Amino acid sequence: MRLVECVPNVSEGRDTAVLGRIVEAVSGTPGVELLDWSADPEYNRAVFTYVGDPEAAVVATQALCLEAFSRIDMRTHQGAHPRLGAVDVVPFVPLRGVENEEAVALAKRLGRWIGEQGVPVYYYEEAAEREERRSITDVRRGEYEGLEARLGTPEGTPDAGPATFNARSGASIVGVRFPLIAFNIDLATDDLEIARRIAKAVRSSGGGYRHVRAMGVALTEKGRVQVATDILQYEKTPIHRVLETVRSEAARHGVAVVGCELVGLAPLAAFEEVVRHYLQIHDFSVDQVVENRLLG
């Protein structure tokens, strides 16, 4: 079974009737499983997480878009989170048996379709066609309120859809990103400086692992500190390598790792290299997991 995850962010976090219609639209799509959804009234924004066959994931996302475009009016939208449109961001995440290129093609197919609905589209991250649109923060700069002016400039020309302002729906940002592993490592100390130093050592910007983001966090209630990491490409930097590097750096301060936390979900493939490493099963494959065989 081939799997793509889709995690659209929609600019509605308060109206439960609208959210309910979106939930129905997604979970009513055959071959798609809605894993999670949550709405933030303060942000006035909701996030939906679903997985399915690539085709089914696109169909579910089109159904989500139709509901959002018809029920959300950006002219009256207010919320604390930056946004460009009703269907603000649609990231596709290749999870299983899907190459990056195929996921990008999928994202662009959805992008063209959104364009045909009269909504301008920008491609970001792995789907970006311009280097300056790679980062979502850059694409969203100026937000919905600045969109009309921006569309008239060369820098604002959309990658798909009309270059004319759609006052009701704004614009959508569509792209592909790798599955992110949120992995937090608690240390047996309350010295935040140690966590910060270690975070810097393992993260890309500090000269650490190329696909790792990290920061030191004080867990004041627990009286200890944490190295909070995001592993952006677990195939290139497996989970265990991040942990063992943090362990080694902590040891030089005489500090042990108390425990770790995996936030949310991870694909089975993220544990393949972990099992190979620690159990030393050099040729271990997730195909040796019964459940994996059942998914085909």
Added chain:
Amino acid sequence: MRLVECVPNVSEGRDTAVLGRIVEAVSGTPGVELLDWSADPEYNRAVFTYVGDPEAAVVATQALCLEAFSRIDMRTHQGAHPRLGAVDVVPFVPLRGVENEEAVALAKRLGRWIGEQGVPVYYYEEAAEREERRSITDVRRGEYEGLEARLGTPEGTPDAGPATFNARSGASIVGVRFPLIAFNIDLATDDLEIARRIAKAVRSSGGGYRHVRAMGVALTEKGRVQVATDILQYEKTPIHRVLETVRSEAARHGVAVVGCELVGLAPLAAFEEVVRHYLQIHDFSVDQVVENRLLG
């Protein structure tokens, strides 16, 4: 999704037409996935491994029995492997969401059905009704050739089905066992004595882990030795604990673990405690694996 594995051993290892019919019978059962099958002409015996919902697993096994009973004649059967009947052994293995008691009830339901086909049935391992029938070796003693005489004695009374000899089909042994993890650990030495000593230290009979069998094996081609283990209840003795004990015992001889091998398949749950241990994610659950969520 609830899962039971069924691994029947059938007394036919040569006639590919018969084997083909059995394969069809099993893989044609809705809700059942045939993971593997192999035939040994020398043993004149075949093993089928399939998984499915408990109900579906019984239906597939009935279909297998009907083919075997109608196509195999024990009066002319010869082979190197000990056997009692045409459908020699049927072990059910609770893999996922199925308690031991339910698996035993399932085995006995199949046992009664086999009895209704006129074939005597003995229950073994977790389904045994007599302590002396727990071990399959004891149940199979005397083989098909001794069955007629045995059925006339109090020790030979079957647990289900007729106590009369069925010359064509013999008897069947039906039971429940835990999923077995076959895990082999290679050591950086050619000294077989070291592997044997370590095997003795970790296995139940040597005072080691209660649910572990182990032996020392010489891998002459590789020039090293191996501690070959069977972990019979990975929930009670997780894989990592066996490895770390072997590693510690080997270290006192100055010998390192070169690598390990997982033979065949294992359920996802067998890796839950491994991930908890090495990644120190104390509350890690297989529910955090995307693929597991899809199986429901």
